[in-house]
Amino acid sequence: MSDQAFPAIANAIKRLTGLHIEPEKYYLFEHRFPEVMKEHGVSSYAALLHEIEKGTNQKLISRVIEKITTHETRFFRDESIFDALVEQIIPEWKERNFQGAGDGQYPPLKIWSAACSTGQEPYSIAMMLAEFHLQLVRKTQIIATDISEESVAKAVQGRYTSFELSRGLPEKFRKKFFSETDGGAQINRTLLPAIEFKPMNLVTEPAPDRFDIIFCRNVAYYFAPDLRLALFQKMKAALKPEGVLVLGSAESLNGILTDYVLREFGLARYYEMNTANVTLFARKKKTE
Ligand SMILES: C[S@@+](CC[C@H](N)C(=O)[O-])C[C@H]1O[C@@H](n2cnc3c(N)ncnc32)[C@H](O)[C@@H]1O
Structure with missing residues (x-):
């Protein structure tokens, strides 16, 4: 029918x-x-x-x-990108931002989880920072947005069922960052970088302030081609120079935008945008 x-x-x-x-x-x-x-x-x-x-x-x-809307998500989805985050993306960010900065005088690390669904993605980012870059926890600002008000409300609550937790969350992170509740566990946000959750429509609303890293995963995939282009342009504009854009594993800028550098770390792929050639040259020399 x-x-x-x-x-x-x-x-x-x-x-x-x-x-x-x-x-x-x-x-x-x-x-x-x-x-x-x-x-x-x-x-x-x-x-x-x-x-x-x-x-x-x-x-x-x-x-x-x-x-x-489809809200499918899980903790540490496509986990190699989280290794890339703590072993490559953040160390490179530190290298750029710590140089010449006095103790703690470096700028905040700003991360946007765009289309965060029920929060597993921004919490996974936050837990990785708390585990591997403790010194950055108080200097990191994470903004997590989604069009779905119900999903954002659940994300703010930070309470997950055992089934949700069984999807991707390592046991040691459950012990360290969660308190057990009836039938699940509640995340302890005091151990994590600040996360601001808010409803936001990626099509009709302007992007928030500029970011060092944007996770925009598994949403462009569902978009019409013209709006996918507009979304990627918006993400690019929302990044600082040498900012990083992380897409879902089935999403790519290939054939849509041209001015980016594709970076790899193990199985993970991400995009460096607004990168001046001089930086490219410097990085090339470093890895030779
Ligand atoms: C499949 S989930 C992906 C969640 C998470 N990024 C991940 O990769 O696990 C897609 C999310 O995109 C959100 N979404 C769909 N259209 C959107 C729009 N126009 N603006 C903001 N969020 C949108 C949905 O509400 C849903 O929570």
């Missing part, structure tokens, strides 16, 4: 979230939207489309977004 309003609903969702929903995925509308329609007294898909386009019923729009 299909509905005449589905193509226009798919377009409206693209404008709202960036997400690209192909006709063969329209069945998702039938699975996920009737509940929202019932809650808001909307009797047809055409009426739902009208409400989305009108844009005045924020509660309905939030529910539509919750229903259509």
Whole structure:
């Protein structure tokens, strides 16, 4: 079964979230939207489309977004990037920023987990910093954002079920950074760098201040091609010189942007943006 309003609903969702929903995925509308329609007294898909386009019923729009977004995540997803973070990305950042700085006088390390879902990604970053770069913990600012208000609320809570914890969290980190609760555990944020969680739509809102490192993983994959380009341009603009962009393992800048340097560390790949040639030369010499 299909509905005449589905193509226009798919377009409206693209404008709202960036997400690209192909006709063969329209069945998702039938699975996920009737509940929202019932809650808001909307009797047809055409009426739902009208409400989305009108844009005045924020509660309905939030529910539509919750229903259509995928929040799949886990601790230390694609774990090699976390080794790259503490063994290559941060040591290089230190090399650039500690030079000439007095004791503790270096600038803050600013990290953005864009599309952080329920928080496992920013907490994984934070735990790695606390474990391997303790001296940076008080000088690090992590901002973690997601379009889904429900996901951000869960991330702020920092409470996870045993099943969620079993997905990627090493036992020694569970012991060190969590307190056990009924059926799961609660993260202890006092041991970690500061993390500010907030709802943010990557398509319609401007990026926050400039960052040293951006994790923007497993979201561009779901975007329409034109909005994927816009997203990567936004990420590039949000990075400081020599800032690092980390994408998901199925995502790439190849064929989309040209002015970046692809870096590797073991199985991990990430992008260095806004890099002046002179730095490239210096780094090349260092590794020769
Ligand atoms: C598959 S999860 C990825 C979570 C995490 N980055 C990871 O790799 O494990 C994708 C997240 O992107 C968020 N998202 C989708 N569209 C978005 C948008 N336009 N702005 C911000 N977040 C968005 C979803 O709510 C979801 O939590």
